[in-house]
Amino acid sequence: MLHLVLGGARSGKTRYALKCVQQEPPPWYYLATAQPLDAEMQHRIALHQQERGEQWRHLEVPFHLAATLQENLLGPLVVDCMTMWLTNMMLQGYDVAAEKRHVLHALERAGKRQHVVVVSNEVGLGIVPENALARRFRDEAGLLNQELAQIADHVVLIAAGLPLVLK
Amino acid sequence: MLHLVLGGARSGKTRYALKCVQQEPPPWYYLATAQPLDAEMQHRIALHQQERGEQWRHLEVPFHLAATLQENLLGPLVVDCMTMWLTNMMLQGYDVAAEKRHVLHALERAGKRQHVVVVSNEVGLGIVPENALARRFRDEAGLLNQELAQIADHVVLIAAGLPLVLK
Amino acid sequence: MLHLVLGGARSGKTRYALKCVQQEPPPWYYLATAQPLDAEMQHRIALHQQERGEQWRHLEVPFHLAATLQENLLGPLVVDCMTMWLTNMMLQGYDVAAEKRHVLHALERAGKRQHVVVVSNEVGLGIVPENALARRFRDEAGLLNQELAQIADHVVLIAAGLPLVLK
Numbered sequence: 001m002l003h004l005v006l007g008g009a010r011s012g013k014t015r016y017a018l019k020c021v022q023q024e025p026p027p028w029y030y031l032a033t034a035q036p037l038d039a040e041m042q043h044r045i046a047l048h049q050q051e052r053g054e055q056w057r058h059l060e061v062p063f064h065l066a067a068t069l070q071e072n073l074l075g076p077l078v079v080d081c082m083t084m085w086l087t088n089m090m091l092q093g094y095d096v097a098a099e100k101r102h103v104l105h106a107l108e109r110a111g112k113r114q115h116v117v118v119v120s121n122e123v124g125l126g127i128v129p130e131n132a133l134a135r136r137f138r139d140e141a142g143l144l145n146q147e148l149a150q151i152a153d154h155v156v157l158i159a160a161g162l163p164l165v166l167k
Numbered sequence: 168m169l170h171l172v173l174g175g176a177r178s179g180k181t182r183y184a185l186k187c188v189q190q191e192p193p194p195w196y197y198l199a200t201a202q203p204l205d206a207e208m209q210h211r212i213a214l215h216q217q218e219r220g221e222q223w224r225h226l227e228v229p230f231h232l233a234a235t236l237q238e239n240l241l242g243p244l245v246v247d248c249m250t251m252w253l254t255n256m257m258l259q260g261y262d263v264a265a266e267k268r269h270v271l272h273a274l275e276r277a278g279k280r281q282h283v284v285v286v287s288n289e290v291g292l293g294i295v296p297e298n299a300l301a302r303r304f305r306d307e308a309g310l311l312n313q314e315l316a317q318i319a320d321h322v323v324l325i326a327a328g329l330p331l332v333l334k
Numbered sequence: 335m336l337h338l339v340l341g342g343a344r345s346g347k348t349r350y351a352l353k354c355v356q357q358e359p360p361p362w363y364y365l366a367t368a369q370p371l372d373a374e375m376q377h378r379i380a381l382h383q384q385e386r387g388e389q390w391r392h393l394e395v396p397f398h399l400a401a402t403l404q405e406n407l408l409g410p411l412v413v414d415c416m417t418m419w420l421t422n423m424m425l426q427g428y429d430v431a432a433e434k435r436h437v438l439h440a441l442e443r444a445g446k447r448q449h450v451v452v453v454s455n456e457v458g459l460g461i462v463p464e465n466a467l468a469r470r471f472r473d474e475a476g477l478l479n480q481e482l483a484q485i486a487d488h489v490v491l492i493a494a495g496l497p498l499v500l501k
Contacts, residue, residue, distance in 0.1 A: 123461050139177045143177050166329040166331065309345055
């Protein structure tokens with residue numbers, strides 16, 4: 001089962017995703033796409049790890065998400081989050097279209113074997129950014145969310161920790 | 168029938184709007200408010216035209232939307248989008264309040280004769296912009312969306328290509 | 335009864351909140367957290383006061399919201415809005431965590447005696463702000479909205495003046 005959890009910054013989407021997989025017995029896998037590049041990031045990642053417990057197996061996949069998903073991890077898993085993975089792809093000059101195809105295919109296959117909850121940021125509901133790279137990122141993230149929603153069995157939009165069911 | 172389709176950037180709102188009118192037999196009218204002022208815009212407009220087919224009649228109405236709506240076009244139509252029209256009005260120094268009155272009246276009348284699907288961007292869910300013009304635009308766009316929602320028979324908010332029914 | 339009304343800029347959330355308490359007999363209390371610091375703000379506040387009538391008792395509580403809520407005001411009340419109160423706290427260097435605890439406790443107690451409608455902005459659905467203070471504010475506002483939603487009996491997200499029920 002593939003479950004897409006969309007939401008804004010600090011909307012409670014990760015907490016919601018964790019709760020979803022914790023309905024099943026552990027171990028649970030947490031696939032983190034963030035890279036601890038600066039102090040602000042390190043702080044956020046450390047806070048998130050603290051919130052989770054020891055029954056979680058933590059994997060860092062800033063780039064090789066598709067390959068990790070193909071490794072047949074035995075247990076439900078959370079991918080947090082797709083917009084950070086997209087950022088990594090764009091900043092490192094990867095072929096975004098090709099990488100996206102691999103990841104979407106890997107997510108679809110994983111969702112057929114196990115419970116997969118994918119977290120992604122909704123970033124397109126503010127004013128048009130002045131920065132061209134931010135505009136390109138906003139477009140890519142919006143398209144990626146549409147493609148994720150197409151292959152997902154369930155889609156929710158989280159606001160203030162509460163879900164609105166989209167699919 | 169007047170149908171308002173709200174959504175963020177790259178949320179799939181245009182695709183949703185096109186599908187709505189394609190439930191009915193062609194020809195379908197596509198009223199584009201975008202002006203191909205720079206390469207980024209031209210690219211977006213060309214992509215959108217490519218996605219649609221030959222059964223669509225394409226009209227460019229960056230300014231004279233109300234007049235075009237009064238021309239009694241025979242068939243269902245999509246107006247894409249109101250926030251771009253508002254941008255054109257503001258940047259060219261039109262009397263926004265007066266122009267809005269004309270357009271809202273024309274949309275309401277058109278919606279009584281035929282199926283009209285109006286697309287508009289939701290732009291108020293990010294942080295307050297530092298730029299005063301962006302703040303004014305955000306306010307005007309929010310008010311316009313409220314006024315459109317008041318006269319619309321149906322209103323949806325699109326996220327990741329999927330609709331949340333508001334009315 | 336504690337009712338949380340979330341929404342973007344100019345989404346119609348204040349109008350919706352006012353309508354909620356006007357279901358009950360007057361007097362109604364309007365607790366404004368905005369400070370008229372510049373012309374743009376003064377204009378917004380004046381417009382809002384004009385829209386309301388004489389049956390509203392107007393209190394300005396940019397800082398002492400918790401204390402005012404404990405004063406046992408007799409009648410339904412609107413608090414507009416929590417993100418502005420949070421801005422005031424952050425800009426004046428208050429201990430945000432401590433002040434938040436007081437306010438959440440006061441709102442929860444007030445909601446047990448009377449009808450309280452709390453308005454708050456959703457600000458996390460745009461692109462990541464470049465400004466570090468804006469990022470911190472976005473995080474704090476997101477967390478505050480989650481905490482408000484936890485103690486609220488009802489939560490709605492407003493778009494174009496129309497509610498989506500979250501709780």
